[in-house]
Amino acid sequence: MSYATAAHRTSGCEDMVEDTRTLRFSLKEIPQAKRREVAVEVVARAFVNMNFTPLTTDLEMEFEFRPLQGVIISDIRTSPHRAVTAYDRSRGSDDFALCWAATPAQSILQQFGKKQQADGTAALLSCADPFFCEAHETVGHTIVKLQRSLLLSLLPDAEAALMRPIPAHSEALQLLNSYCAGLRALEGTESAEPEFKRMASTHIADLVALAVGTTQDAAQFAAERGLRAARLNVLKNWILTHLTSPDLSIAMAAAAVGLGSRSVQLLFEAEGETFTGYVARERLALAHRRLTMPTLAKTSVSEIAFSCGFGDLSHFARSFRKAYGESPTDVRRKAFIAKTGE
Numbered sequence: 001m002s003y004a005t006a007a008h009r010t011s012g013c014e015d016m017v018e019d020t021r022t023l024r025f026s027l028k029e030i031p032q033a034k035r036r037e038v039a040v041e042v043v044a045r046a047f048v049n050m051n052f053t054p055l056t057t058d059l060e061m062e063f064e065f066r067p068l069q070g071v072i073i074s075d076i077r078t079s080p081h082r083a084v085t086a087y088d089r090s091r092g093s094d095d096f097a098l099c100w101a102a103t104p105a106q107s108i109l110q111q112f113g114k115k116q117q118a119d120g121t122a123a124l125l126s127c128a129d130p131f132f133c134e135a136h137e138t139v140g141h142t143i144v145k146l147q148r149s150l151l152l153s154l155l156p157d158a159e160a161a162l163m164r165p166i167p168a169h170s171e172a173l174q175l176l177n178s179y180c181a182g183l184r185a186l187e188g189t190e191s192a193e194p195e196f197k198r199m200a201s202t203h204i205a206d207l208v209a210l211a212v213g214t215t216q217d218a219a220q221f222a223a224e225r226g227l228r229a230a231r232l233n234v235l236k237n238w239i240l241t242h243l244t245s246p247d248l249s250i251a252m253a254a255a256a257v258g259l260g261s262r263s264v265q266l267l268f269e270a271e272g273e274t275f276t277g278y279v280a281r282e283r284l285a286l287a288h289r290r291l292t293m294p295t296l297a298k299t300s301v302s303e304i305a306f307s308c309g310f311g312d313l314s315h316f317a318r319s320f321r322k323a324y325g326e327s328p329t330d331v332r333r334k335a336f337i338a339k340t341g342e
Contacts, residue, residue, distance in 0.1 A: 021067070022064065022065065022066045022067070023063075023064070023065040023067075024062075024063065024064050024065075025042065025061075025062070025063040025064075026061070026062045026063070027039060027059060027060060027061045027062070028060075028062075032057075032058075032059070035059040035061075036054055036059055039052060039054060039059055039061050040052050040054075042061075042063075049085065050083045050084060050085055051083065051084045051085075052081060052082075052083045053081060053082045053083070054079070054080070054081050055079075055080035055081050055082060055134075055135075055136065056079050056080045056081075058079065059079055060077070060078065060079040060138060061077070061078050061079070062075075062076070062077045062078075063075070063076050064076075064184075066183060066184070067197075068197040068198075068200050068201040068204070069194070069197045069198045069201045070146065070147040070149075070150045070201050070205075071144065071145065071146050071147070071150070071200075071201040071204050071205065072143075072144075072145045073142070073143075073144055073180055073183065073204075074141075074142070074143040074144075074145065075102070075140070075141075075142055075184075076140065076141045076142075076143065077102075077138065077139070077140040077141075078135065078138065078139060079135075079138045080135050080136050080137055080138065081133075081134070081135055082132075082133070082134045082135075083132070083133050083134075084130070084131075084132050085129075085130040085131055085132070093127040093128060094126075094127065094128040094148050095127045095128075095145055095146060095147055095148050096124055096125065096126065096127065096145070096146050096148060096151050096158060097124070097125045097127055097143050097144065097145040097146070098122055098123070098124050098125075098143070098144045098146075098166075098176075098208050098211070098212070099116075099122065099123060099125055099141055099142070099143045099144075100120060100121065100122035100123070100141065100142055100166075100168070100173070100177075101118035101119065101120060101139060101140065101141055102140035102141065102142055103120075103139075103140060104118060104119045104120060105118045105135060105137050105138070105139035105140075106118070106135065106136040106137045106139075107133065107134065107135035107136065107137070107139040108133065108134055108135075109123065109125075109131065109132075109133045110131060110132045110133070111123075111125055111126065111129060111130070111131035111132070111162070111163050112129070112162065112163055114163040116163065116165065118135070118139050118141070119168070120168030121165050121166060121167060121168055122165075122166040122168075122170075122173050122211065123162075123163050123164065123165060123166065124158065124161050124162050124163065124164065124166075124208075124212050125162065125163070126159070126162050127145065142177070142180060144176070144180070144204060144208060146204075146205055146208060150201070150205050151205060151208060151209060153205075154205060154206065154209035155208075155209045155212060155213070158212070161212045161213055164212070164213070166211050166212065170211055172207050172210035172211035173207075173211045175207055175230035175231065175233075175234065176204065176207040176208065176211060176230065178230065178233065178234050178237070179200075179203060179204065179207060179229075179230045179233055180204075182233050182237060183200060203229045203230065206229075207230055228267060228270060231257070231259070231267060232267045232268070232270075232271065234257055235253060235257050235259075235264060235267060236278070238253060238256050238257055239253055239278070239279060239282070240282060242256075243279070243282055243283055243286060243308070243309055244286075244307060244308055244309045245309060246306075246309050246310075246311050248279060248309060250264055250265070250275045250276075253275070279309075280319060281323070283308045283309050283310060284308075284319060284320055284323050284324075286308045287304055287305060287308040287310070287316070287320065287328065288320075288324060288331060290304045290307070290308065291304060291328055291331050291332045291335065292331065292332070292335035297332075297336065301328045301329060301332065304328075305328070316328075
């Protein structure tokens with residue numbers, strides 16, 4: 001598939017409902033002599049319909065497009081450049097895009113005569129109107145593009161919010177950033193399921209609406225759904241990084257994410273589970289994975305249990321059998337047989 005053909009499939013959110021594969025593009029494997037030609041073709045004719053001018057001979061460019069349903073999350077890293085919307089109205093879009101710099105850089109984004117510095121502040125753009133950007137050093141941007149109808153259902157006055165600065169310290173923006181990071185890190189078949197993508201799109205739209213500013217009723221509805229989901233996502237990510245600590249507690253987790261213990265309990269209860277149940281399930285899953293790892297074949301079951309945060313071996317054995325229908329020793333033996341055939 002040519003660069004332009006592959007990229008053109010990302011040009012509108014509508015197409016993403018049909019093709020929901022993550023698309024990655026990089027100039028790393030392209031000879032330096034060819035990079036300018038490829039970059040101009042990919043950017044101007046395919047990805048974003050812009051006239052692209054590199055401002056350096058050492059050109060770098062990396063794209064990752066993660067489509068959901070009605071939403072595209074784009075992570076773009078580009079060396080110094082200037083880009084102006086191409087006037088190809090047949091390729092036009094009336095969608096919205098929330099854009100912010102991943103790290104501070106000497107770069108500006110401009111639309112409707114308003115400028116936005118690349119300092120972590122976000123701004124909502126209109127994809128139907130011309131915009132301009134110029135970077136004097138390598139800059140990375142995250143762009144969340146949403147179908148117009150998806151955002152307008154929560155933000156009827158979205159047009160009035162265009163290019164309004166959203167501070168980097170905004171809680172909704174920070175949670176959106178974290179939610180996007182969680183999607184990038186997520187592996188497995190679950191993230192490819194249509195229902196998962198629909199749910200993720202809804203949560204992202206909620207967070208964008210909250211960050212930009214909504215009517216009171218819409219804000220309350222979005223907060224009850226998207227904000228709660230994003231906070232739970234941050235909480236679960238913290239738990240997973242501290243899963244092996246035997247001292248892990250709800251009080252520790254709550255303090256780490258700036259919530260009260262009762263608030264943490266309510267977040268899990270809204271999902272039909274408990275903090276304790278989630279920790280136990282993830283620890284058991286970690287133990288199951290480790291029991292089947294050839295590199296840990298000589299590590300005792302008790303050592304694996306302790307390394308996964310369990311402090312009581314009898315409780316571990318009972319919980320493991322209840323979760324998987326067999327003992328830890330049985331799981332290890334079956335994994336060994338499957339690998340060696342003995």
